[in-house]
Amino acid sequence: MELSNLKFPPSAKLAFTLLSLTLIVIALYVGQNILIPLLLSFLFAILLRPVVIFLNKRLRLPHVIAVLFSVALFVIFIAAIVMFISWQVSEITDDWKKIKHNISIHSEHIQHWVKQKYNVSYNKQQSYIHQIADDTLHGDTELMGNTISSFTDTLLKIILIPIYTFLILLYRNLFIKFLSKIVRQKNEQTLMDILMNIKTVVQSYIVGLLIETGIVAVLTTSGLMLLGLQYAVLLGVITAILNLIPYIGILVACLITILGTLVNSTEVSSILGVIILSMIVQFIDNNILVPRVVGNKVRINALVSIVGVIIGGTIAGIAGMFLAIPLIAILKVIFDRIDSLAPWGFLMGDDLPKTYDWHKLKLPDYSQGNSGDTWPGQIGNDTGVSNTSHTGSNPQ
DSSP: OOGGGOOOOHHHHHHHHHHHHHHHHHHHHHTHHHHHHHHHHHHHHHHHHHHHHIIIIISOOOHHHHHHHHHHHHHHHHHHHHHHHHHHHHHHHTTHHHHHHHHHHHHHHHHHHHHHHHOOOHHHHHHHHHHHHHHHHHTHHHHHHHHHHHHHHHHHHHHHHHHHHHHHHHTHHHHHHHHHHHSOGGGHHHHHHHHHHHHHHHHHHHHHHHHHHHHHHHHHHHHHHHTTOTTHHHHHHHHHHHTTSTTTHHHHHHHHHHHHHTTTOOOHHHHHHHHHHHHHHHHHIIIIIIIIIITTTOOOOHHHHHHHHHHHHHHHHHHHHHHHHHHHHHHHHHHHHSGGGHHHHHHHSOOOOOEEEETTEEEEOTTTTOTTTOOTTTTTTTTOOOOOOOOOOOOO
16 A cells, blocks of 8 residues: 555544644754755745746846845945945934933933832942943853854855846746656646745745835835934935835834934933834734735735744744745645645634624624634534635635
């Protein structure tokens, strides 16, 4: 009997699936220095593929030249953003004395509040601060070594990513033929379907992220200008870029923007204004931009997204957080197309029921399809809803 014809019990299939996912996570952690640049290059290659096709088909450029030109444009675009941020940061350093002065004023206010609230004297507070500073400076040698090593690794990855992207685009057809050779002929159509859906999902997701990033940058910059903050454009761009990191990036961006207010003012009202602005932009982003621009590209539920981002950050830091959602989307596409893994694809999906009207507001009807209220075969018997099977959502 062939191994492919063996029948395994559901418990064994569950164990094999969990073991496979665990091995994937371990492989990503152990080989992150090799795999993370490759995965980033894979996403960028999918994003640049339409540009290559346009240059190749419309402008009649040879494939190699079209790929090289596309990657060069991408590198120039990223370099322009980095140069703009560096130029703005260099201007902020000119105001460092003013920033230190404003920080000292805020520090005095905080120390006064601590003394009034917790009856801790100024001398004790200063001793705590000096102790923390001494502990930090004690590990300066190790910190400097780690910083240099991290900078070297980052520089190497930055150099490798455009090279990997170029080669992935150049040998795209070779990779597709390789995959078709390692699957059975009867499964080739399923493979092509998976590859096409991965391309569509990832490409649409990244384009949606770029649109969302631009809108967040404009909204944040406009709000900071209305508040009268200096370097509003820089802070708006930084906020938009950090917003690419789901759930966590916006918090870091808010802290950076609060520090940016110290250039202008020592008033607490300015900090409150920044916090309120961040909340408004985040509300618009979560309730309007993400559902309309990004949400319809990748149908993944919030729980899986948050857990994925945390795991990605634990494995590979910021790059892992950025890669988490696209990789989960790719796994969902694969799971949805393989019968034995389809339940896992359904678990990762965002299969929310239809909305219902309540005082002219449209709210999700969580009572429908809730396994805690109904059992398979009973849907519709108690709620009046037709007996519809939800086997999974198709990738967008």
